[in-house]
Amino acid sequence: MTKNEIAEILDEIGMLLELQGENPFKVRAYVAGARAVEAMEGADLARLVEAGELKSVKGIGDALALKIAELHTTGRLGFYEKLKASIAPGLLELREIPGVGPKKVRALHTQLGVNSIADLIAACNDGRVAELAGFGAKTQEKILAGIRNREAYGRRHLWWDAAEVAEPIVAGLRALPQVRRAEAAGSLRRGLETVGDLDFIVAASDVGPVMDWFTGLAGVKEITGRGETKASVRFESGLQADLRIVPEEQFAFALHHFTGSKDHNVQMRQRALARGLSLSEWGLVPAEGEGTVKAKVEAGDALRKKVAGVKTEAELFAALGLAFIPPELREGMGEIEAAERGELPRLVEAGDLRGAFHNHTTASDGRNTLIEMVAAAEALGWEYLGIADHSKSSFQANGLSEERLLMQVAEIRKLNESGRFKAQAFSGVECDILPDGRLDFDDATLAQLDYVVASVHNVFSQSEAVMTARILKAIEHPRTTMLGHLTGRLLLRREGYQVDAAKVIDAAIAHGVVIELNASPWRLELDWRLWKKAAERGLLCAINPDAHETAGLEHVRAGVLAARKGWLQREQILNTRPRADVAAYFAARRGR
DNA sequence: GCCGTTTTCGGCCCGACTGTTTTCAGTCG
Numbered sequence: 132m133t134k135n136e137i138a139e140i141l142d143e144i145g146m147l148l149e150l151q152g153e154n155p156f157k158v159r160a161y162v163a164g165a166r167a168v169e170a171m172e173g174a175d176l177a178r179l180v181e182a183g184e185l186k187s188v189k190g191i192g193d194a195l196a197l198k199i200a201e202l203h204t205t206g207r208l209g210f211y212e213k214l215k216a217s218i219a220p221g222l223l224e225l226r227e228i229p230g231v232g233p234k235k236v237r238a239l240h241t242q243l244g245v246n247s248i249a250d251l252i253a254a255c256n257d258g259r260v261a262e263l264a265g266f267g268a269k270t271q272e273k274i275l276a277g278i279r280n281r282e283a284y285g286r287r288h289l290w291w292d293a294a295e296v297a298e299p300i301v302a303g304l305r306a307l308p309q310v311r312r313a314e315a316a317g318s319l320r321r322g323l324e325t326v327g328d329l330d331f332i333v334a335a336s337d338v339g340p341v342m343d344w345f346t347g348l349a350g351v352k353e354i355t356g357r358g359e360t361k362a363s364v365r366f367e368s369g370l371q372a373d374l375r376i377v378p379e380e381q382f383a384f385a386l387h388h389f390t391g392s393k394d395h396n397v398q399m400r401q402r403a404l405a406r407g408l409s410l411s412e413w414g415l416v417p418a419e420g421e422g423t424v425k426a427k428v429e430a431g432d433a434l435r436k437k438v439a440g441v442k443t444e445a446e447l448f449a450a451l452g453l454a455f456i457p458p459e460l461r462e463g464m465g466e467i468e469a470a471e472r473g474e475l476p477r478l479v480e481a482g483d484l485r486g487a488f489h490n491h492t493t494a495s496d497g498r499n500t501l502i503e504m505v506a507a508a509e510a511l512g513w514e515y516l517g518i519a520d521h522s523k524s525s526f527q528a529n530g531l532s533e534e535r536l537l538m539q540v541a542e543i544r545k546l547n548e549s550g551r552f553k554a555q556a557f558s559g560v561e562c563d564i565l566p567d568g569r570l571d572f573d574d575a576t577l578a579q580l581d582y583v584v585a586s587v588h589n590v591f592s593q594s595e596a597v598m599t600a601r602i603l604k605a606i607e608h609p610r611t612t613m614l615g616h617l618t619g620r621l622l623l624r625r626e627g628y629q630v631d632a633a634k635v636i637d638a639a640i641a642h643g644v645v646i647e648l649n650a651s652p653w654r655l656e657l658d659w660r661l662w663k664k665a666a667e668r669g670l671l672c673a674i675n676p677d678a679h680e681t682a683g684l685e686h687v688r689a690g691v692l693a694a695r696k697g698w699l700q701r702e703q704i705l706n707t708r709p710r711a712d713v714a715a716y717f718a719a720r721r722g723r
Numbered sequence: 724g725c726c727g728t729t730t731t732c733g734g735c736c737c738g739a740c741t742g743t744t745t746t747c748a749g750t751c752g
Contacts, residue, residue, distance in 0.1 A: 153724095156735055160724035192725050230741085232750050267743060317752090330752090358740055373752090375739090388737090393752075400736040411737045 132206045134168050134176045137199055140211055141165035143223075147214050149233040150222055150240075164195040166394065170464060172664065173633060176203065221247030228277040230270070238263055248278060280369075288370055289622060291652030291689055293319050293326035296370060300331060300348065307344060309337040311379050316389035322459045322692030324622055324655045329372035330389045334382040345374045380442075381413055387444050388412035394463025402451050402467065415441060415450055459695040478695040479674075481688055483707040488517030488559060489584050489615060489647055489675035490684070494539050495520035496528040498680040501542060501556065507681035509554035514710040516684075518543060519559040519584045522571035528588075533576045536560060540579050555710055557581040557717070561615055566590040568604030570611070577610040581717045584647065584675075586615030587628065595629035602630060606638045612720055613645035613673055613705075621653045632657070636665045643720070645705055647675040648697075650690025651683075662697025673705045 145161035167190040168176065179185045180203045185196035202208050225236045225248065239245040242263055243254050251274065254260050261271040297315045304313035310333055314320070317330035335341045342362045346354045355371065356363035362374045377385045388396060388411065403410035409418040441447050445455040453470040457478055460466040469475050491497035492504055499507070501518060508516035520539065521530035531539065540558045547555050559582045563571040570577065570585060577583055585605040593601065605611055617635065618627025636657075639646050646657050646665075654677065657665070666672065674690040676683055694704065701707045705716065 157724045159735080163725080190725070194724055230750065234749055265743065265748070269742060273742095328752095356740065361739060363740090389752080393736095396752090397736060404736080409737085413738080 132202050134171055134173050137176075137202045138165040138168045140202060140208065141168065141195075141199075144211055144214060146223060146226065147218055150218055150226075150236055151214075152233070152237055160190075160192075160195070163190040164199070166463075167191055168199060180204065219246040221250070224248060225251060227281055228274060229281075230273050230277060235266075238265065252278060286369055287325040287327050287623060288368070289652045290319065290322065290324055290326055290655075290692070291686070293329060293370065296366070296368075296372075297329050297331075300329070300345075300372070303344070303348075304331060304333055304341070307335075307341055309335045309340050311335060312382050314386055316386055318392075320390045320458045321392065321461055322689075322696055324652075324659075324689075324693065328370065331372065331374045332382065332386045332389055333374065333376045334379040335376050338376050341376055342374065345372075377412075383441055383444050383447050384410075384414050385412045387447055390458050391461040392463055395461040395466070396463075398463055398467050399451065402453075406451065408451075410451075415447065457695065459692060460698065462696070476698050476700045479691060479699050479701050479704055479707065481691045483701045483704070484513065484674065484687055484691070485709060486513045486515035486517065486554070486557075486706050486713070487650075487675050487678075487684070487687060488557065488582065488613065488673050488706060489519045489561060489649070490516060490678045491520050491561075492518060492539075494535065495525070495530055496679060501539070501546065502551075503681055504678070504684075505546065505552050505554055505556050507684055509552050511684060513554055515555045515557055515713065517557040517559045517582065519561040519582075521588075522560055522562045524563040524565065524571045525561075525588050530563070530571075531560070533572060536572070536576065537579060557713070559584060559612075561586050562611075563588050564601060564605040566593070566601065568601040570605060570608055574610060578721070581714075582612035582720070583610050584613050584615045585611045587619055591619060591628040593628065595631060598628055599631040599634055602635055603638050606635070606642050606644050609723055610721075611642075611644055612717065613647050614639060615647055615675075616649040616651075616654050616677070617646065617657050620656060622655065624653070627656070632661055636661065636668075636670055640665075640669045643671075645671045645673050647673045648690050648694055648699075649677050650674055650686045650688075650693070651677045652686060652689045655689060655693045659693045659696035662694065662699055666697070666699055666703045670703075671705055672699055672703055675706075 141161050142165045145158045148161065149158045167188050179188065180200045185191050185199055186193065191199065198208055198210060222236055222240060225231055239251060243259055245251050245254055255271050255275050260266050260274065261268045297319055301313055301315050304310050312334040314332050315329060316332050318326045319329060333341060342357060346357065346362055346364055348364065350366045351364045352367045353365045355365050360376050363371060365371045375385060375389065391399065400410045403415060404418055407418055408415050441450055448455050448470065453467065454473055454475055456466050456470050456475065486508065490504060492499065492501045505516050521528040523530045523532050543556045543558045558580050560580055561584045564585050564587045565571060587602065606614060617632065618630055620627030649656055662672065672694065674687055674694055676686040676690065678684045678686065705713065
């Protein structure tokens with residue numbers, strides 16, 4: 132059984148135990164164990180199981196080590212099967228209803244015999260739910276509304292779409308006279324590929340007018356909450372947004388708190404506690420004695436001086452002995468340890484890019500001409516733009532025949548020689564990897580090009596073994612310069628095809644093939660979670676917008692964020708190199 | 724269930740908001 136399958140089962144055990152009313156710390160131990168397993172390399176997991184050393188991993192103790200080993204070697208776990216059989220399968224999905232947690236599920240199940248969403252709807256309609264202790268008419272109504280809207284409300288949103296909503300809101304907040312500082316936080320600020328909801332953190336002198344402005348935003352369908360420091364709204368699109376207003380002294384703490392992933396924040400608080408400090412969105416204070424952080428901060432005693440000294444996130448990290456951790460790294464995946472050792476990477480920035488290689492024109496399925504695309508690249512300050520239109524087998528995308536491709540090569544050469552643009556165009560192709568792993572053009576044709584992006588565009592249904600072999604064959608082809616979108620996934624719309632990413636990465640490193648980080652907001656793969664280790668082992672990245680129109684070039688912004696989440700530095704990305712170096716790189720590849 | 728240069732037992736991150744209450748439990752992030 133693979134590590135991700137094992138992690139999923141541990142997560143599910145956590146949920147099932149929670150529904151049983153188990154000790155919440157035991158529940159957390161299973162969930163933490165799932166994260167620990169996910170963080171391993173598949174090969175490491177096998178080695179640790181074999182050597183009986185699973186316990187050496189933080190978060191895995193005697194009980195989990197036994198269970199993980201059983202899952203890994205037999206693919207089954209008696210404990211899990213018994214647990215699962217003891218709980219009605221419909222109960223887990225009740226947890227998806229907003230406002231319904233494990234305790235409410237338990238009450239509904241034991242007192243009303245609710246075993247499914249259908250049962251729950253019936254119980255609400257009868258008014259039985261409102262009569263339960265701890266429930267009421269409003270709760271019953273909210274449950275029904277939550278069930279009705281669960282699809283729209285539960286949906287995540289592409290980072291790109293969320294950013295388009297969030298950016299004008301941040302600008303609007305900053306323009307208010309009461310507002311001193313305003314930032315978007317949450318998964319948006321961390322650059323996660325999809326975003327569940329928006330978080331805005333504001334330092335303001337007066338709360339009321341800011342909340343009024345926020346809840347009165349165009350497109351707000353519903354105000355779902357409004358307290359002293361927080362307001363929540365839901366937009367027509369289903370996207371929810373939270374606004375939190377704090378005194379300016381607490382802004383850095385609130386921004387950090389609402390930016391970090393849960394894991395990052397837990398680790399930061401544990402680190403604070405180990406130093407006798409208590410950290411929250413309100414501040415950083417000595418942990419001893421009575422009272423909450425908030426109370427201590429408000430008491431304004433000597434402790435407050437410590438808080439007052441922290442005005443920025445950088446100072447907050449410094450107070451805990453850490454270098455500044457960029458938001459994109461705050462996932463609880465080793466960034467705190469690296470910051471402690473002073474080993475955080477200097478992450479790539481959008482300004483480091485000097486061009487990109489995977490772009491389309493009207494010659495295939497793009498919406499702008501070669502000249503328009505190159506002009507747009509130059510306007511971005513780029514030195515070069517690689518043109519990689521589709522190959523003939525992608526007839527759905529108006530793929531180029533040999534003849535049309537060679538015409539384009541001539542056209543590009545002529546454009547470069549004309550001196551019309553300072554930016555230079557490179558001749559490439561996005562060449563289909565055929566179902567048997569051959570490329571869509573013969574060697575003589577491919578030899579006319581500066582470079583080749585090889586991608587899979589059809590027969591997605593192949594088994595993992597067949598698909599992996601297909602892609603490996605393309606990587607081994609001497610004309611292949613880089614591999615396009617690895618799994619063909621479309622975020623929130625379509626799973627990628629099955630492929631053994633580890634084998635593909637190994638082969639790409641061995642053959643000196645670049646793997647692209649496709650920056651299209653719908654793709655964003657090779658996934659950032661795989662980049663850190665792959666790049667450490669020598670895999671070279673290209674951040675490619677896969678632009679089908681001039682505006683699509685801007686998508687590299689999303690690609691840079693994903694690269695930063697993958698700990699990538701400038702040196703690990705081909706399109707940060709100057710034009711002459713890239714030309715030399717292509718020439719060397721062609722000369723193999 | 725995990726973990727320990729204060730601990731092998733007794734802790735385990737912290738606070739806002741809602742709806743139910745009359746001081747708080749549950750949920751969420």
